[in-house]
Amino acid sequence: MKEIMNILGKQARASAATLRMADTNAKNNALLLAAKRFRQDMADILSASAKDMKAADENNLEAALKDRLALNEARVEAMAEGLEQIAALPDPVGAISDLVYRPSGIQVGHMRVPLGVIGIIYESRPNVTADAAGLCLKSGNACILRGGSEAIHSNRAIAKCLREAINEAGLDENVVQLIDSTDRALVGALITADAYVDVIIPRGGPSLIKRISAEAKVPVIKHLDGICHVYIDKAADRDMAIRIALNAKTHRYGVCNAMETLLVHQEAMDCLPEIINQLLDKGVEVRGCTKTQALNVQVVAATDEDWATEYLAPVLSIRVVDDMMQAISHIEKYSSAHTETIVTADYDAGQRFLRNVDSSSVMWNASTRFADGFEYGLGAEIGISTDRLHVRGPVGLEGLTNQKWIVLGHGEIRS
16 A cells, blocks of 8 residues: 555656646646546446446445435536636636835745645545546646545546546646545555645545544645534524525535524524425425424424534424524534524624634525535635635635745845
């Protein structure tokens, strides 16, 4: 395992050095060629996906995991469009900012630079292979990708398209490398390869994140689960509250920005019967506090474990709270610091919620489903960081770069 990682690491480090010298046009050309290949080779990608889905059925994978795993024509087209959107975004590498003159006459500022070699470990979603590779390429980083064993065939087909396009564009195809093995020992080899890898980005369940955080010798940008909340304030518009709550939960279940807990001010409970009825009609299991249970006999009792669970399924917990501070306290205790939203027409309440809730995305009168790189104007994202250092929230191009100091002089010397 160590020898395999040494080979991949050396190739990644060498290719990262050449990519730093590539201009924006070359990187964009590689992205556009990859998008073209996704469309040309769609049948091969879907055939590979069918193998993964067959294995998923045989292994009795959960419905939410199969939803993330599945590829169809629309999702392959979305991958291609994602690369085209990345190509259309400004290149952050080399951008200079914050230039100021010092009394000595020198100018001091910052320049955006790539992180170097990024190891990305992820589960289920094969589209991450395309998104991650595209973002790393545009931001000047080489990447070593380790997808889940359940998506091995899809990931191979996608990586093949990417590497062929990169080579056709005249760049080193080793800027994108897929660990073409399902051996879990290679994860350990990757996260301890500090001689070659500059940062690890894991995307997956809590057990994966905890393992990597505990064992990695390489800095980690964590992407934890999404226990997201919608809080309906006493000053909420009733129809707006119903729309947002239903969209946040039922637009798509198996995603990290779906609402898992609905908090409702006791003076806004008049919207709850309608929300519960529509959720039940859509096949959502509703679990609630005693006040919520009193509204509908089909609501089952929620437990402390429910408040701390990311369902990724048609299940929702509902709690009636006394006031906003109780809602914020609940979020502080149970949230994964991903995304929370308040529904209110009260300006002061909205501002207080934005200031006092400490999550990577905090919203006002909008569905949690907007916590997404595309919706934020970042193009494809590599994930949602719940860390507090370096980058937070959707991680796009700028999040995959860092800054170095630059100094511009005119012959000044220090006296």
